[in-house]
Structures are given as structure tokens and as C-alpha cells.
Amino acid sequence: xxxxxxxxxxxxxxxxxxxxxxxxxxxxxxxxxxxxxxxxxxxxxxxxxxxxxxxxxxxxxxxxxxxxxxxxxxxxxxxxxxxxxxxxxxxxxxxxxxxxxxxxxxxxxxxxxxxxxxxxxxxxxxxxxxxxxxxxxxxxxxxxxxxxxxxxxxxxx
Numbered sequence: 001x002x003x004x005x006x007x008x009x010x011x012x013x014x015x016x017x018x019x020x021x022x023x024x025x026x027x028x029x030x031x032x033x034x035x036x037x038x039x040x041x042x043x044x045x046x047x048x049x050x051x052x053x054x055x056x057x058x059x060x061x062x063x064x065x066x067x068x069x070x071x072x073x074x075x076x077x078x079x080x081x082x083x084x085x086x087x088x089x090x091x092x093x094x095x096x097x098x099x100x101x102x103x104x105x106x107x108x109x110x111x112x113x114x115x116x117x118x119x120x121x122x123x124x125x126x127x128x129x130x131x132x133x134x135x136x137x138x139x140x141x142x143x144x145x146x147x148x149x150x151x152x153x154x155x156x157x
Contacts, residue, residue: 004119009136015132016103016116031083035055036054056141112153
């Protein structure tokens with residue numbers, strides 16, 4: 001069993017783009033977006049992935065995650081079966097201190113939203129925070145991709 005420990009933040013400037021070592025296009029959808037579990041299909045450039053995530057801990061830091069690579073063709077076929085609300089984004093990777101931040105710049109129905117995530121080895125692990133990192137949204141379910149597919153950023157009041 002694999003466990004993901006992750007913190008999420010809003011991003012307050014585009015300065016991260018100058019620091020990015022990689023970027024790639026992601027399209028993803030959800031075969032299941034139940035609060036107890038999600039089953040995600042992702043097309044990342046030309047590679048496909050099938051991911052199952054469990055319910056987050058109460059503080060939103062920890063949850064079960066299992067992922068396997070699938071072909072591009074399989075991912076495209078599964079995306080066609082997904083619930084409404086396909087997520088379209090570019091992910092940037094920024095190495096900062098001893099960690100890699102993954103920054104998602106959303107498009108389409110979630111245009112204007114930019115979220116940074118950092119994976120940790122423990123829930124109380126310290127890490128350096130770049131200047132462009134904004135307020136923390138860890139555990140706020142509305143920022144989960146599965147929720148953004150149902151309640152897109154453009155509809156928030």
C-alpha cells in the first residue's frame with residue numbers, strides 16, 4: 001500500500017515558471033469521484049496513467065494512492081468514459097531546497113487557478129517555501145481535481 005503525504009498551496013505569481021525544470025500537458029478525468037475514493041485517468045504528454053486514491057485524513061495531508069502506467073490509447077479510451085468535467089492543465093516542476101514542487105496551471109473551466117503541491121516524507125516534515133507560494137489549501141476539498149471537475153473554478157462566487 002502506498003501512502004501520499006502532500007501539502008497544497010495557492011500560487012501568488014508566475015515567477016515559478018522561470019524556475020521550472022520541466023513542464024508537461026495533462027488531461028485527466030474521473031471514472032469515479034466518490035468522497036471515499038477516486039479513480040482517475042490521466043494523459044500526461046503521450047503517457048497514460050490509471051490512479052486510485054483513497055479518502056484523505058481529517059487534516060487532508062495523507063491518503064492512499066495507487067498508480068499504474070497504461071498506454072496512450074487506453075488512456076484516451078478511458079477518458080471517453082469519464083464523468084463530465086475533464087481537467088486540462090500544464091504541470092511545472094520546480095526544485096526548491098530538498099523538495100520538488102508541482103505547480104498546476106489550469107485551463108478551460110478552471111482557467112485562472114494555479115495550485116502548488118509538495119510531497120513530504122512525514123506529516124511534520126519541514127520544507128523551504130518559495131516566494132511565489134501563497135496561502136495553504138491542504139485539506140480544502142474544493143481544490144481537489146475531482147471536485148474541480150464537478151465545481152469548476154469559474155463558477156465559484
